[in-house]
Amino acid sequence: MDPKTxxxxxxxxxxxxxxxxxxCKLGIFAALGxxxxxxxxxxxxxxxxxxxxxxxxxxLAAEGILECHDQSFCIAPxxxxxxxxxxxQTQSHIFNHNYNCLQRWCRLAEVLRxxxxxxxxxxxxxxxxxxxxxxxxxxxxxxxxxxxLEKVDLSPFRKxxxxxxxxxxxxxxxxxxxxxxxxxxxxxxxxxxxxxxxxLRAGLTDRIETRIGDYYxxxxxxxxxxxxxxxxxxxxxxxxxDLIARKSQQALxxxxxVMIKEFFLEDDRTSPAAAAYFSINMLVATEGGKSYTLRExxxxxxxxxxxxxxxxxxxxxxxxxxxRNAGTPTGS
Ligand SMILES: C[S@@+](CC[C@H](N)C(=O)[O-])C[C@H]1O[C@@H](n2cnc3c(N)ncnc32)[C@H](O)[C@@H]1O
Numbered sequence: 017m018d019p020k021t022x023x024x025x026x027x028x029x030x031x032x033x034x035x036x037x038x039x040c041k042l043g044i045f046a047a048l049g050x051x052x053x054x055x056x057x058x059x060x061x062x063x064x065x066x067x068x069x070x071x072x073x074x075x076l077a078a079e080g081i082l083e084c085h086d087q088s089f090c091i092a093p094x095x096x097x098x099x100x101x102x103x104x105q106t107q108s109h110i111f112n113h114n115y116n117c118l119q120r121w122c123r124l125a126e127v128l129r130x131x132x133x134x135x136x137x138x139x140x141x142x143x144x145x146x147x148x149x150x151x152x153x154x155x156x157x158x159x160x161x162x163x164x165l166e167k168v169d170l171s172p173f174r175k176x177x178x179x180x181x182x183x184x185x186x187x188x189x190x191x192x193x194x195x196x197x198x199x200x201x202x203x204x205x206x207x208x209x210x211x212x213x214x215x216l217r218a219g220l221t222d223r224i225e226t227r228i229g230d231y232y233x234x235x236x237x238x239x240x241x242x243x244x245x246x247x248x249x250x251x252x253x254x255x256x257x258d259l260i261a262r263k264s265q266q267a268l269x270x271x272x273x274v275m276i277k278e279f280f281l282e283d284d285r286t287s288p289a290a291a292a293y294f295s296i297n298m299l300v301a302t303e304g305g306k307s308y309t310l311r312e313x314x315x316x317x318x319x320x321x322x323x324x325x326x327x328x329x330x331x332x333x334x335x336x337x338x339x340r341n342a343g344t345p346t347g348s
Contacts, residue, residue: 035075037115040108044069045091045099048082052090105159110152116145120300127300134300146206153182154214156332157246160277161189163330168275168338170194176242177202177267179231179260184211186244188218198223200237204230231260236267243268246277249313250294253304257313261320268341274322276337277330280310290333313337321345 017025039045047053047062055070062069077084081099083092097103120134127134136142170190174197178187181201191197201211201224208226215224227237236243243264249257264274279291286292291307298305308316314325314337322339329335 031075032079034118035072036079036081037111037118039072039076040099040111041115044072045108046101048089048091049100050091050096052085052088054088058089107155109148110155112148113145113152116140116148117297117301121296124296124300133302143206147210150183150207150210153247154185157182157185158189160246160330160332160334161186164275164277164336165189165193167328167330168336170197170242173197173242173273175240176200176244177236177240177264178244178246179236179264180207180245180248181211182207183214184224184226185214186246187211187224188214188220190244191220191223192218198225200225200227200240202227202229202231202236204228231263232256236263238267239269240267241269241272243272243274244277245274247279249276249316250278250298250307251302251305254312254316256304257308257316258319261317261322262345265321265341265343265345270341270343272341274317274339274341276313276317277334278313278337279307279333280313280327280335280337281307283309283311285309288333310335310337314339319345 042064043062044058047058055073056066058064058073059066059069073082073089074084076082077089080092081095082089091099097105098107100106101108116137119137119139123134136145164186171194173194176187176190176197176199178184178199178201181187181203184199184201187199187201191199201208201215203211203226205228208228211226215221215226229236231248245260245264249260252260268274279288279294281291281295282288295307298307310327317337317339318325321342321344323342324340325337326339327335327337
């Protein structure tokens with residue numbers, strides 16, 4: 017692509033992104049469902065302005081996301097399972113979370129001037145944005161957890177701690193495949209409320225326990241042979257990652273395993289682009305979070321007493337770093 021076209025596409029990328037995320041957030045795809053509806057009909061149901069809605073639906077049709085025939089619209093079949101909240105590849109919750117993130121990204125200039133993250137947007141009840149966030153994690157983690165199961169043999173493990181386990185997606189997927197495994201999902205109260213709903217729905221209350229806690233303040237428990245830390249350390253400043261690595265080491269039995277899933281950066285910190293952009297997501301939302309390199313993360317966990325590192329590539333620019341608890345933190 018020539019440089020002018022490339023920059024113009026980048027500069028105008030917000031148009032597609034905002035139209036897609038707003039339609040998702042306002043429940044337009046969910047209201048369309050698997051049917052065909054006119055803009056007027058949908059506007060009346062969603063209490064939206066008919067002209068504004070029709071303009072938005074036409075832009076989505078221009079993108080091919082909707083199909084438009086005789087002034088009525090439907091979701092193009094290839095996007096149905098992704099856009100519908102109950103679709104089997106749904107991304108609707110993470111798109112709602114992306115919409116919430118967008119409010120912060122729009123204030124990047126302010127962050128660059130102050131060095132401070134943007135406060136939680138006030139125009140939405142906290143409970144709703146938390147649900148978008150936690151259920152959005154499930155949209156991502158459902159796919160990633162299945163991939164971990166394909167690439168890592170979890171059959172030797174008996175007791176797993178899913179640290180910051182959110183909606184318990186990994187614990188559920190892992191426990192389903194491995195009847196010998198029991199899990200503890202450790203997270204803040206709002207996430208644990210959602211995790212409990214999911215564990216109940218999965219029929220796994222006998223093997224997946226929840227524990228409300230703050231991983232900075234509270235103990236993780238003892239006697240685990242596996243600690244899973246998925247998409248957690250990117251929200252932390254380096255000093256906090258040291259603390260989490262040490263507490264994970266203490267929670268593990270000797271010889272136990274830690275698995276850290278992240279959007280790791282290469283050593284030059286410019287690729288993959290998705291991880292470089294993810295660092296902006298942390299910049300606008302957290303005090304000290306960022307995308308870490310694999311090498312930085314290996315050092316953090318080596319200093320906490322882990323050895324025998326290996327890494328596995330996962331889809332969506334993620335990687336899994338796996339290490340064994342050798343029981344001797346550096347300096348102890
Ligand atoms: C990005 S999500 C990752 C969720 C899950 N591990 C996954 O990969 O889908 C981060 C999780 O960490 C939890 N969390 C954030 N701060 C925490 C804290 N101080 N103590 C415990 N959990 C925390 C959040 O509630 C959220 O569930």
